[in-house]
Each structure stands twice: as structure tokens, then as C-alpha cells.
Amino acid sequence: MGAGRVFAYGAAAGLIGDLLLGDPRRGHPVAVFGRAAGAVERVLWRDHRGWGALHTVVCAGGAVALGGVAARTVRNSALASVALTAAATWAVVGGTSLAREARAIGHALEAGDIEGARARLPHLCGRDPQALDADGIARAVVESVAENTSDAVVGALVWGAVGGVPGLVGFRAVNTLDAMVGHKSARYRRYGWASARLDDLAGWPGARLTAVLAVLAGDDPRGAARAWRADADRHPSPNAGPVEASFAGALGVRLGGTLSYGGRVEHRPVLNGAGRGVRTRDIERAVRLSRRVGWLALGVCVAARRIAKGRTS
Numbered sequence: 001m002g003a004g005r006v007f008a009y010g011a012a013a014g015l016i017g018d019l020l021l022g023d024p025r026r027g028h029p030v031a032v033f034g035r036a037a038g039a040v041e042r043v044l045w046r047d048h049r050g051w052g053a054l055h056t057v058v059c060a061g062g063a064v065a066l067g068g069v070a071a072r073t074v075r076n077s078a079l080a081s082v083a084l085t086a087a088a089t090w091a092v093v094g095g096t097s098l099a100r101e102a103r104a105i106g107h108a109l110e111a112g113d114i115e116g117a118r119a120r121l122p123h124l125c126g127r128d129p130q131a132l133d134a135d136g137i138a139r140a141v142v143e144s145v146a147e148n149t150s151d152a153v154v155g156a157l158v159w160g161a162v163g164g165v166p167g168l169v170g171f172r173a174v175n176t177l178d179a180m181v182g183h184k185s186a187r188y189r190r191y192g193w194a195s196a197r198l199d200d201l202a203g204w205p206g207a208r209l210t211a212v213l214a215v216l217a218g219d220d221p222r223g224a225a226r227a228w229r230a231d232a233d234r235h236p237s238p239n240a241g242p243v244e245a246s247f248a249g250a251l252g253v254r255l256g257g258t259l260s261y262g263g264r265v266e267h268r269p270v271l272n273g274a275g276r277g278v279r280t281r282d283i284e285r286a287v288r289l290s291r292r293v294g295w296l297a298l299g300v301c302v303a304a305r306r307i308a309k310g311r312t313s
Contacts, residue, residue: 001078003164004309008302010082011160014089015298022096029091033063034176041181045191052191056177056198063173067166088165092172094152095294098124099287102141106283109134127259139278142286143255146214146247147240149290151175154213154297155206161301174202200238207239209300210293211246217292218250219285225249227272231256234269241271248272251285 037059044055067088074080101124108117117137118129125144132140155175159167178199181192211232215224227249228242235241235256248255248271255271255278 010085013086017090053194064170067169150210211242214246223249
């Protein structure tokens with residue numbers, strides 16, 4: 001069985017596994033990686049970019065190396081290779097957990113339980129929930145669903161198509177490091193610089209594919225394309241901008257504006273200013289759009305890998 005079919009069968013099985021099982025509550029491989037990366041940080045941390053770069057190389061490079069060793073170990077068995085790809089895909093994608101958390105917040109808002117929604121919001125994103133009303137929480141959820149469709153699903157599939165199991169685990173390692181040390185706090189402004197920049201590079205293709213598929217799969221393709229073209233570059237993140245703008249246009253809502261992280265207020269540009277304000281019911285619409293984008297991304301990545309393999313054979 002060729003590598004293209006191994007990836008196709010394994011990635012599809014992994015996505016189905018995520019759909020049926022979601023993330024385990026204990027012993028998740030990403031959590032294990034996070035604890036290992038934290039241990040490396042305790043040894044290496046210095047307020048210096050070079051030490052932060054070493055931390056990135058050790059952690060992300062180690063994950064890629066382990067993935068490579070595992071793939072080489074089973075390469076003579078098609079069934080084992082498919083199983084390993086399926087397990088790696090299931091481990092690194094997070095579409096079901098993303099949908100579950102978003103819907104839980106949406107259900108709390110529908111029931112009028114704003115305090116319950118505020119309590120759950122930190123499971124999904126880093127906003128200050130006490131500063132948000134119901135519509136503000138709904139907007140934060142839709143933005144997080146959009147961004148994490150790229151980070152937790154599409155980006156992993158892109159790198160899986162490029163590099164197989166090492167690509168899958170490497171992308172998730174880079175994404176996890178960015179979440180751990182890539183923010184601009186006093187402790188990580190220098191130390192996390194390399195992780196943040198590497199995450200920007202690794203996330204670039206997945207973000208653009210997510211934006212394209214949101215245009216194709218959303219309720220308003222023209223509006224999504226228009227919002228992406230007009231507003232994506234205004235977002236401070238080079239990868240979240242295209243994704244959030246295209247989702248905003250596809251859903252016909254406004255995203256962006258004033259938000260608060262860790263007591264720090266940011267005034268971000270409005271995305272799709274012609275849209276209406278986000279409402280609670282838009283959470284479910286965003287989750288469904290995210291699901292469609294994820295499955296379309298699998299089809300695109302499988303096809304691209306098969307085409308690339310055919311040209312090199």
C-alpha cells in the first residue's frame with residue numbers, strides 16, 4: 001500500500017475516532033507532551049531568545065523524531081502504518097472537543113446561565129469572561145471556533161499530508177509550544193519568540209486552506225471572500241486574520257473589536273463590518289461550519305498527497 005493510501009485511510013479513521021471519542025479526559029498525548037515541554041523549560045529558561053530557540057528545537061524536534069522512529073518501525077506493515085497514522089491523527093486533532101466546549105457555552109447562554117457560560121469560557125480561550133456579556137461571550141466562542149478549526153484540525157491535516165506521522169505530531173507540538181510560551185508576557189516575550197514565529201510559519205498553509213474552505217462551505221461565499229480580502233490583513237495575527245475574517249463573512253456576523261486578555265485590553269479591528277452582531281445561535285452555526293471545513297480539508301489533503309505522489313513516481 002502506498003504512502004498516499006496510508007495517509008488517506010489513517011487520517012480518515014483518526015477523524016472518525018475524534019468524532020466518536022473526542023479527547024480522553026486523562027493521559028492525552030498532547031498533555032504528556034506539555035508536561036515534558038514544561039520540564040524542559042524549567043531547565044532551560046533564561047530571559048533570552050537563544051535559550052527559547054533551543055527549547056523549541058528540543059521539544060518540537062524531539063516530537064518529530066519520535067514520530068519518525070515510530071513510522072519507520074511499522075513501515076513494512078500497511079495495516080500497522082494505517083493504525084499509527086489513525087492514532088496520530090486522533091491524538092493531534094481536536095475538532096470534537098472544540099465543538100463540545102463551544103456547544104456547552106451556547107447551551108448555558110440559551111438557558112440564561114451567563115455565570116455558567118463565563119465559567120466554561122476559559123476552557124476554550126484566554127478571554128477575561130467577567131468583562132463579557134452574553135453577546136460578548138458568543139462572539140468570543142465564534143472567534144475561537146474559527147481560529148481553532150485551523151489550529152486544531154486543518155493545520156494538522158496539511159502537515160500530515162506533507163510529512164506523514166512526523167508532520168502530524170510536529171505540527172501539534174509547535175502549536176502547543178506556542179500556547180505555552182508564545183505569548184507576550186514579561187516571562188515569555190523573549191523566551192517564547194522562536195516558538196511563536198515557528199507557529200506562524202507552520203500555521204500559514206492551514207490557515208489559508210481553512211479560509212478558502214470557509215468561503216466554499218459557508219452560507220455566503222461572496223461575503224466570506226469579500227471579508228477575507230478586505231479585513232484579514234488588519235488582524236494582528238497573520239493566520240487568525242484570514243480564518244476569522246472568512247468565518248465572519250460566511251456567517252454574516254461581525255467579529256473583532258474590543259477584548260480583554262489577562263487584564264490587558266486590546267482594541268482589534270472589526271472583521272466584516274457590514275455583518276450583524278454575534279448572537280448565541282451563531283455558536284452552533286460556527287460549529288457546523290467548522291465541521292464541514294474539517295472534512296473538506298481531509299479530502300483536499302488526501303487528493304493533494306495522491307497528486308504529488310503521482311508526479312514523483
